[in-house]
Amino acid sequence: MKALNLIFIEILQAIVVIALAPAFAGWVDMLKCWTQGRTSAGVMQPYRNIAKLFVKDVVIADNASWIFRFTPYLVFGSAVVVGSVVPIISMNLFLAPSADIIVVIAIFATARFFMALAGMDIGTAFGGMGASREMMVASLTEPAILMAIFTVSLAGRSTSLLHIARAFASGALVLRPSIVFAGIAFVLVVIAETGRIPVDNPSTHLELTMIHEAMILEYSGRHLALIEWGAMIRFFLFVTLGIACFLPWGIAVTDNAGDIATSIFLMVIKLGVAGTVLVVIETGLAKMRLFRLTEFLGAAFLMATLGVIAFFILE
Amino acid sequence: MISPIELSIIPVVAFIIPVVFVVVIGNDRQRLIRMSFSVSALASFISVVAGAMAVAGHSVEQVVLPLGLPTLPFHLRLDQLSGFFIFVVGLLSFFVSVYSVGYVSGLGAGKPVKRLIVFYNIFIAAMLMVCLADDALCFLVAWEVMAASSYFLVMFEDGRSENRRAAYLYMVMAHIGAVLILLSFGVMAGVTTGFEDFSCYTFDAMRAAKFPLKWATVAFLLSFFGFAAKAGVIPFHVWLPEAHPVAPSNVSALMSGVMLKTAIYGIVRITFDIIKVFPWWWGTMVLVLGLVSAVMGVLYALMQHDLKKLLAYHSVENIGIILIGIGLSMIFTSFHLPVMAALALIAGLYHTMNHAMFKGLLFMGAGAVLHATHERNMDEMGGLIHLMPWTSAFFLVGCISISALPPFNGFVSEWLTFQAFLLSPSLPIPMMKLLIPLGAALLALTGALAAACFVKVFGVIFLGNWRGHSQHVVTEAGWSMRAGMSLASLACLCLGVLPAIVINWMDAISESLLNARLVTTSGVYGWMWLTPVDPERASYSGPLVLIGIVAVCAVTYVLLHVKPGNISRVPVWDCGFKKLTPKMQYNAVSFSMPFRRIFGFLFDIKEQIRLTPQRQHPAFPENSQYYLRVRDRFWGWLYRPVIDRVVLLSRKAGMLQHGRIHVYLIYSFVTIIVLLALL
Known part of the structure; x- marks a missing residue:
């Protein structure tokens, strides 16, 4: 019975992640429309987009190789795998020990590696440009994200996501300076990793500002649907990863149905708030020039380093 | 039953057989190549078995050979550490020898293949001997044979002046290193007994001695910098990007994959086995040099557009990553934290093995590409994935592995190194607690830059369209080259997916050197979980991650293909601009x-x-x-001034030599007078 419960929770979480990710992306888009004084298409618009893309035919360039066709599946698959190890609705995930927080970041990096390769596969200038820029941003983000992780795992005495979340959830609600610094760094990193303003603009098709969009410019049909969906799941997961590390209160510890339901309800509220915060940042800032990103990501790295220093000096 | 040490001497002797073949059947080129590399492959395979047995056997064996000096015969010793390095050397040599059958046959008719076969075999035998040697003489003889034979391999195409220059530079650097190592042995032997007889030059005598800190430091610094010159640690790396590209690719694979590792072996042997007790700043120095090498190595690599030069700079990076693990282990050891030291040491050694596998694979792939295109400049390539599907798949495995991405092997060792970094709060010095995490950030930067670099390499060489001017017909590599590369790819995958089994096996090394074991197994399915330190702290399951991703991809694929979808292939959309040419692609320089x-x-x-x-x-x-x-800035900062000084000095000294006999007679006369006056 116990084992069945665990499998059920695992499957439930995967379904929640896959199904709710477009809604979260839609929520952020909707808020963004409102704050910019536009009419929005509603929370459900990403679902309609994906559904539309799935029924369309695939058009591929003549010289595309298997890497181009394989990448969408890998992007989607890796996102789903990560979705089943991050404690989102419950802290009793039997798959969670298979990947700690460093592995989670590395799985995302694998997906990005293939995405960049797919960008270079066709041999157009846009694809190469996107790949080059994406890898540049990634190489600057990686040290910052690692330092943020480092702070959290020093405080939680583990790199396992479950243990970090449990350690914080069971502790009292105190303001720890190290965690605050790490949290700020994490927010900056999430903005960079998920390609949002001021690092990248998800809704642009202007050649000079594209990063992510430039890489996937040649995709169409179900391939594009998978990539878009994968990117939404990735966005969703980065936010829930932040929640699990910094605000884990309310994630179900036991596996009875009531707790899980409360946990899902709390998750929706937290996501709603997190989305609002991101939209405020995004609307308040303008897209940065590519080579000013070093300052932005340098700031993230500095914050995370301050977190580590604060941990050793103050705690 | 034959003992591991006897088994490990057999291949050293067996590597002479191909040399005999050269004499006996030297005229039948194809047969010579096929037979001699088969023997090399077999001999390498025997040393793999011997190495594996030695590590698993938990025993130490010694043999004294009737060779060498009368008072100092060659001592050989096979313990877990040397067993591990013999395993690594043998494994890569096995793959490369299989590969070489096809690769060497494909070399042009005018190339000195006999010379290649002779020195190739002596080179591998010498590397095995370096790992087996148990006295200073034997070690240095093997070390010098290794350096000399690799010098002739670098000189393979000696018709071109740049190759001769590279080989010369390599020889100079190798000898500066060898002299330092020699001096280090001298210091250690001198401290041991005060030069009573030559037995103080055996490692056993050195192991038994207690070194005063002052002399231990001198010996360590000499040997470390001596080995660093061989390993290509920054700032001693300048010979690597010169020598690796000009050697034949099978030799580059061995030089980069395993020859650099003999220097790592030397460092571990001298610090952990012979000196044993050392202050923390030694480890800190190794760690800092490792971090500098890792970051600078990958940045220099990123700037290259010559494929083999780029790979050579990546060797600098990976040696840096290995030294990070070893440096951390030394720091933990000097604060008496054996379990943590074991974790860091295993991380370093695991990366040693991983780097041998993926760098060997990448150099083999580079050889296949060079062979097919006759190009070293990546900006003249492109779109090879359609023409060389197998090579490109194997090369991709190497790229993913070296970029430290799961589920391949590079990630495992980097993950272990991160775990070792995370244990640094146990150190008693506050300053180190603060600074060591920054090292982890630099390691993360290195990994991300390596990924960027290999997106560039794979993207520019294999993807897109052909950029080159030459209209050369590109064909897929032959079966033996593919076999060698596929074996290495398989090793990369296995080391990445099943690290728990390998680390369980490797634990014997840390047990023999540090008296500490890692907790690697938990529960019934121990082989699935990698849990160094303890399962609460961190865990990684390569098999589950791999199966998970493959399963989701497969399910998605099947679900999307229930209804036969339509894929139409069309020319690339050129935005209505009718002149899209391959020149418009991103290339290595623009990337x-x-x-x-x-x-x-x-x-x-x-x-x-x-x-x-x-x-x-x-x-x-x-x-x-x-x-x-x-x-490279180091060339201008460090080497150019030194070279200029040396040239200036020798010119000054040259003034003494006129070539006139009566001047020399005066010199001798003055010398005798001075000596008489002094004595």
């Missing part, structure tokens, strides 16, 4: 442009754009020329 902008201050960059304006309007230039030169 690394953002990195040049950001990290440019670390390089000596000269960039020029010259536009020839058109007569009608200057906004439409007739043609443009782009010139870029990126150079």
